[in-house]
Amino acid sequence: MDVDAVRTFVAxxxxGRFQETAAELAITQQAVSKRIAALERNLGVRLFTRTPRGAELTIDGQALLPHARELLRVAERALASVRPERRPLRVDVIASRLATSGLLRDFHRAHPEAELDVLKLFDVETAVAAIRSGAIDASFRAVAMPDRPLPPDVAAVRVLDEPLQLLTGPAHALAAARSVTLAQLAGHRIWMPGIVPGTEWAAYYDALAAEFGLTIEATGPNFGSDALLDTVADTPALATFLGERTRLVWPAGHGLRRIPVTGPTPVYPHSLLWRRDNPHPALATLRAHLAATTADQDVPGSWVPAWVLPR
Known part of the structure; x- marks a missing residue:
């Protein structure tokens, strides 16, 4: 059923007069007549009777009127549900404990009026596909990966360089160090079971290991951060990397140490991705917020892979 014809019928x-209806809808009186006639043909009944006083509803027209009004209300709700300004901004943060989640929480505190749907997608290809299809509005990712340029309709801006830290147990050889250089890490086993081939973080750590001769292992099943922390705490030969802003909590008895890495400092480059023609007003607000709050957070003496999106 043509919604415009239904709207014309209700008006x-x-x-009570087609002339007044035409003025109200800003169309011609002829257009009003055509819409009403088309609706009558579609329904197979007459809806109006012409009288000297104007147009009066027939019995069928009177029966249709309350349903037509409800149909217009449903149509308006349907349109409102997909209007950018009327739905939450859908943002992928990868995981709840990462710096990206913290960036979005900071945005929410600064702009509590902006409704958010927070999602956790796995890899950059999944995120980009969701951005292009409109399933999400934005995603925090490390881009661009080697040989995988972003599609032309997807924009990106680097918003945060997060220094890496070394996490060790109390018995590790470097546990007492106030900081460690990348050169000092050569020969030590760095265990990161969450690395999955083909992801942007796998590309990042592959580049880091190749550049500085590090041994980064992704062996064994990934049982999550709690199991990783337990193993690092109990195994003097293993350490792991984590971001400076990664929020992890462990029992006090674990005695874990977070140690800054220098010479140079490897930083994980978080970027925001979005579709260029996305009109959601909260997306523009998020981008402006990130630009204002992360602009002066460059890390001096830092390292990123050559393929990373420039600042």
Whole structure:
């Protein structure tokens, strides 16, 4: 059923004259007549009777009127549900404990009026596909990966360089160090079971290991951060990397140490991705917030892979 024809029918029923209906809808009187005639053909009944006083509803028209009004209300709700300004901004943060989640929480504190849907997608290809399809509005990612340029309709801006830290147990050889250089890490086993081939973080750590001769292992099943922390705490030969802003909590008895890495400092480059033609007003607000709050957070003496999106 043509919604415009239904809207014209309701307006004509309330006005009682096609001329007044035409003025209200900003169309011609002929267009009003055509819409009403098309609706009558579609339904197979007459809806109006012409009288000297104007247009009066027939019995069928009177029966249709309350349903037509409800149909227009449903149509308006349907349109409102997909209007950018009327739905939450959908943002992928990868995981709840990462710096990206913290960036979005900071945005929410600064702009509590902006409704958010927070999602956790796995890899950059999944995120980019969701951005292009409109399933999400934005994603925090490390881009661009080697040989995988972003599609032309997807924009990106680097918003945060997060220094890496070394996490060790109390018995590790470097546990007492106030900081460690990348050169000092050569020969030590760095265990990161969450690395999955083909992801942007796998590309990042592959580049880091190749550049500085590090041994980064992704062996064994990934049982999550709690199991990783337990193993590092109990195994003097293993350490792991984590971001400076990664929020992890462990029992006090674990005695874990977070040690800054220098010479140079490897930083994980978080970027925001979005579709260029996305009109959601909260997306523009998020981008402006990130630009204002992360602009002066460059890390001096830092390292990123050559393929990373420039600042």
């Amino acid at each position: 004509a029923a309330e006005a």
